[in-house]
Amino acid sequence: MAADQPTTHRTRVVLADAAARRDAADRAASDLAEQTPIGEALVKGLVRAQLALALRLSLVVAAGLGTLPLLFVAAPGVATFRVFGVHLPWLLLGLLSFPFLVGVGAAYVRWAERNEQDFAAVIRRPEQ
Amino acid sequence: MNPYLGPGLIVVVLLTVAIGAYGLRFARTTSDFLVASRSVSPAWNAAAISGEYLSAASFLGVAGLILCYGVDMLWYPVGFAAGYLALLLFVAAPLRRSGAFTLPDFCQVRLRSRALRRLATAFVLFIGCLYLLPQLQGAGLTFATITGGSYAWGALLVGVVVTANVAFGGMRAITFVQAFQYWLKLTALAVPMIFLILQWQSDGRPAATPPQGAVFPAATTVVIERDAVLDGVRSVRAGETLEFTAGERVPRISTVDAGFGPDWLLPSGDRELFATYSLILATFLGTMGLPHVLVRFYTNPDGASARRTTLVVLALVGLFYLLPTLYGVLGRIYTPQLLMTGRTDAVVLLLPEAALGGGHLGRLLGALVAAGALAAFLSTSSGLLTSVAGVIFTDVLRSGRSGSIREFRLATLLAAVVPTVLALYVSDMDVSKVVGLAFAVAASSFCPLLVLGIWWRKLTDAGAIAGLVAGGGASMAAVLLTVLGPPLHGWVATVVEQPAAFTVPLAFLVMIGVSLMTGRRVPADVGATMLRLHAPESLRT
Numbered sequence: 001m002a003a004d005q006p007t008t009h010r011t012r013v014v015l016a017d018a019a020a021r022r023d024a025a026d027r028a029a030s031d032l033a034e035q036t037p038i039g040e041a042l043v044k045g046l047v048r049a050q051l052a053l054a055l056r057l058s059l060v061v062a063a064g065l066g067t068l069p070l071l072f073v074a075a076p077g078v079a080t081f082r083v084f085g086v087h088l089p090w091l092l093l094g095l096l097s098f099p100f101l102v103g104v105g106a107a108y109v110r111w112a113e114r115n116e117q118d119f120a121a122v123i124r125r126p127e128q
Numbered sequence: 129m130n131p132y133l134g135p136g137l138i139v140v141v142l143l144t145v146a147i148g149a150y151g152l153r154f155a156r157t158t159s160d161f162l163v164a165s166r167s168v169s170p171a172w173n174a175a176a177i178s179g180e181y182l183s184a185a186s187f188l189g190v191a192g193l194i195l196c197y198g199v200d201m202l203w204y205p206v207g208f209a210a211g212y213l214a215l216l217l218f219v220a221a222p223l224r225r226s227g228a229f230t231l232p233d234f235c236q237v238r239l240r241s242r243a244l245r246r247l248a249t250a251f252v253l254f255i256g257c258l259y260l261l262p263q264l265q266g267a268g269l270t271f272a273t274i275t276g277g278s279y280a281w282g283a284l285l286v287g288v289v290v291t292a293n294v295a296f297g298g299m300r301a302i303t304f305v306q307a308f309q310y311w312l313k314l315t316a317l318a319v320p321m322i323f324l325i326l327q328w329q330s331d332g333r334p335a336a337t338p339p340q341g342a343v344f345p346a347a348t349t350v351v352i353e354r355d356a357v358l359d360g361v362r363s364v365r366a367g368e369t370l371e372f373t374a375g376e377r378v379p380r381i382s383t384v385d386a387g388f389g390p391d392w393l394l395p396s397g398d399r400e401l402f403a404t405y406s407l408i409l410a411t412f413l414g415t416m417g418l419p420h421v422l423v424r425f426y427t428n429p430d431g432a433s434a435r436r437t438t439l440v441v442l443a444l445v446g447l448f449y450l451l452p453t454l455y456g457v458l459g460r461i462y463t464p465q466l467l468m469t470g471r472t473d474a475v476v477l478l479l480p481e482a483a484l485g486g487g488h489l490g491r492l493l494g495a496l497v498a499a500g501a502l503a504a505f506l507s508t509s510s511g512l513l514t515s516v517a518g519v520i521f522t523d524v525l526r527s528g529r530s531g532s533i534r535e536f537r538l539a540t541l542l543a544a545v546v547p548t549v550l551a552l553y554v555s556d557m558d559v560s561k562v563v564g565l566a567f568a569v570a571a572s573s574f575c576p577l578l579v580l581g582i583w584w585r586k587l588t589d590a591g592a593i594a595g596l597v598a599g600g601g602a603s604m605a606a607v608l609l610t611v612l613g614p615p616l617h618g619w620v621a622t623v624v625e626q627p628a629a630f631t632v633p634l635a636f637l638v639m640i641g642v643s644l645m646t647g648r649r650v651p652a653d654v655g656a657t658m659l660r661l662h663a664p665e666s667l668r669t
Contacts, residue, residue: 043659050662051583054217061213065206069404072395079394087393093202094453098446101206101213105439108217113432116664123667 046119050112057108065097130481132495133274140312140499141289144506147305148293170433174440176303177424179310179503180511181208181415181441182448183259184266185563187313187504190449192472194456195463196384198392200400201456203407204564205449211415211567212445216438219416221431222582222661229426230519231419231574238581240651241589247596249523251573252419254604255566256516257547259418260509262562264551266473267505273474274498280552286502287548290509294517295540303427309507310444316500317451320480320493324458327483336457337390342378342464345482347371350465357382372465384470392460403626410568410628416578417570420511423518430665455479477501516543564626565607572631573600576639582661584640585654591643599635603627 072079072089081088186208193201228234232248235241264283271282293305328334334345352368358379364370372378380388415421428434459466459475462483466472476497484490521539573596580587580595606627609616616624623630643650651657 039659040655043655043662047583047658047662057217058214061210065210066408069203069395069401069408073401076394087199089199089395090202090393090453093199093206095450097206098209098449101210102439102443102446105213105216105442109435109439112221112435116432120664120667123663 042119042122046115049115053108053111053115057104061101061104064100068092130274130491130494130498132492133498136495136499137502140502140506143308144289144293144305144503147308148296150304170428170437170440172303172307173424173427173437174444175310176306177421177437177441178444178448179306179308179313179507180420180424181445181508182310182313182504183508183563184263184270184501184504186448186452187317187501188266188270188473188476189563190452191455191459191476192466192474194453195459195466195475196386196472198387199394200396200404202453203404204411205452207408207411208415209442209446209449210412212438212442214412215416215421216435216442218579219422219582220425220434220438223422223578224425224428224434225431225661225663225665227660229423230515230522231422232519232523234578234581235592238651238657239587239589239592240653241593244589244593244596245523247593248574248577249519251569251596251600252519253516255417255570255573256419256512256519256543257550258562258569258607259420259566260512260516260547261550263505263509263512264547267502267509268551269473270477270498270501270505273471274477283551284548286505286509287544287551290506290513291540291544291548293506294510294513294544295537306507306511309503310448312503313500313507314444314448314451316496316503317448317455317476320497321451321454323489323493324479324483325454328458328461334461336460337393339390340377341380341389342460342467344372344374344376344378344464345462346374348465350468353469354383378464378467381468384467386467386470386472388467402629403622406568406626406629407564409632410564410571410626412571413575413632414567414569414571414628417574418566419515419519420508422574423515424511432664452476458483513540513543562611565603565610568626568628568631569600569603569607571628572603572635575632576635580636580639580643584643585658586643586647586650587639588643588646588649589651590646590649591639591641594642595635595639598638599631602634603631606631 068089079087079089083091186205190201190205190208193204223234226234226237228237231252232245235244235248264287267286268279268281268283271277271285272279275282348371350370350372352364352366352370354366355364357363358381360380360382362379378388425434425437428437455476459472459479463475463478466475466478477494480493480497481490484493517536517540520543521536524542525535525539576595576599577592581592606624609624615621
């Protein structure tokens with residue numbers, strides 16, 4: 001409705017901006033949506049980058065937490081080691097594991113958003 | 129009975145209903161009811177997700193398990209928190225971008241299969257009931273323990289309050305309710321813990337594990353509930369009353385399988401290695417497959433905020449899980465009689481009065497903890513009920529998006545009736561065991577489906593169905609065998625009670641194998657779907 005009345009001063013300015021934005025975005029999106037080889041490769045690249053990031057960080061967790069049960073079996077001395085009067089397994093699992101998990105999560109959020117920004121930058125300016 | 133208890137519990141129920149009613153003013157359309165119009169801010173959303181997630185198993189069960197079995201049980205809170213990291217890494221943002229309302233919706237969006245959708249619906253209903261039942265049971269048992277009232281009334285009361293709240297407020301309302309209940313639960317454990325630690329200091333910091341084993345801190349009377357043998361020599365009969373003096377050692381009782389000696393402090397070694405890794409897999413990967421957890425992610429405005437919300441949830445949940453460990457350890461010092469009765473789940477409820485005495489402070493803090501426990505039952509069962517009702521609404525009643533609010537209320541009632549009736553008739557099932565099994569089923573069914581669906585183009589509907597049937601079916605069979613079957617022994621018992629270590633790999637392998645064999649069935653629009661799942665929203669038109 002409003003698009004049919006470009007003479008209204010306020011409406012015209014807003015629509016012009018929005019339309020310009022939409023045109024640029026349309027071009028980029030249609031490249032992707034039409035599944036051209038380039039668009040397909042770009043999406044695959046993004047998915048691969050995000051998956052690699054997620055897998056690398058899960059490996060960090062698997063190495064940091066997942067090996068603990070094995071470690072306690074392989075080296076029982078570790079389990080009886082005391083820090084500030086507290087046995088090491090209690091300290092590692094009951095206290096330190098939670099900041100560790102949050103730290104890994106924070107790193108993931110930062111890097112995943114960077115991957116997406118890189119992707120968006122390539123789509124918006126394919127010539128660069 | 130504690131005089132502060134009644135008013136405390138009534139305040140929690142009234143506040144829950146009042147905040148629900150306040151939220152009702154904003155709930156106008158069916159979409160409001162289902163996903164709160166996707167306009168809840170990350171801070172509210174994260175507190176709501178945490179409030180919904182921290183169930184009776186977390187609030188009561190974890191401390192009880194630690195009191196009973198020691199350091200091995202710390203994997204429960206670590207796994208419950210780490211589940212959100214797995215969710216963040218593999219699922220959160222793409223799932224939000226898929227635009228699906230429920231798990232069956234996701235199957236439809238990704239693989240365009242009606243059959244898969246129906247199968248996913250069945251799994252949501254199964255996991256939902258499996259998780260809802262122990263919440264109601266736990267509510268009933270807590271009511272019976274702390275008020276001396278009847279189990280059935282407690283279960284029924286929580287069932288009715290939750291059903292009414294969800295049916296009349298929907299999700300928008302319970303977002304506020306859940307957020308309130310997270311902070312209530314955290315306060316209910318944190319404030320008493322400050323006083324408990326001060327008391328422990330002024331008692332001269334008694335050790336949690338004296339060399340001779342746990343000792344009674346004061347003169348204690350223990351009523352034996354079942355015929356048993358003490359320390360392998362003295363037989364006692366059910367109903368017999370035993371008197372213990374302060375400083376006396378807690379005798380080992382044959383009916384309770386708990387760690388009585390100093391080895392409670394140490395990991396149990398290679399005997400339990402399979403069970404430990406199975407538990408780690410189930411909790412790390414099961415969280416993303418719980419229907420009431422996933423439905424919350426649709427309330428984020430976009431994928432990036434879904435990620436940030438998940439990170440805040442991880443921090444909030446981690447903060448909470450610092451506390452149950454302390455309750456378990458202090459329970460060892462102040463309520464060792466629970467080791468003899470076997471009712472270790474009650475440690476959080478009993479500890480404030482046991483350590484601080486029956487004065488006003490102890491009773492007040494005891495009432496606060498009980499109020500927190502009630503919040504735990506209310507919030508988790510509200511969230512579960514909303515998600516199960518959402519699935520019944522869209523997939524069983526087949527109302528679609530244009531369905532009326534009245535139909536959503538009908539769906540809520542349908543979703544609540546079965547678990548409530550079951551909870552009234554089944555009272556002797558082990559609460560924390562059933563919750564762990566729900567995680568195992570979720571980890572063996574929806575986790576592979578979501579992870580492969582989001583990251584692997586070659587997944588087919590046939591592969592997904594085969595994987596769900598194999599992994600989910602095997603874990604379901606293990607659940608039914610554990611809950612209904614005869615007691616098992618040896619390695620069979622270990623594998624059946626902690627099935628995740630073989631059912632999760634089984635589900636992944638079958639899903640991948642069958643998908644590769646049915647490569648022609650890959651949806652034609654998989655490229656467009658992948659773009660939608662992974663590209664940031666700013667690129668959309």
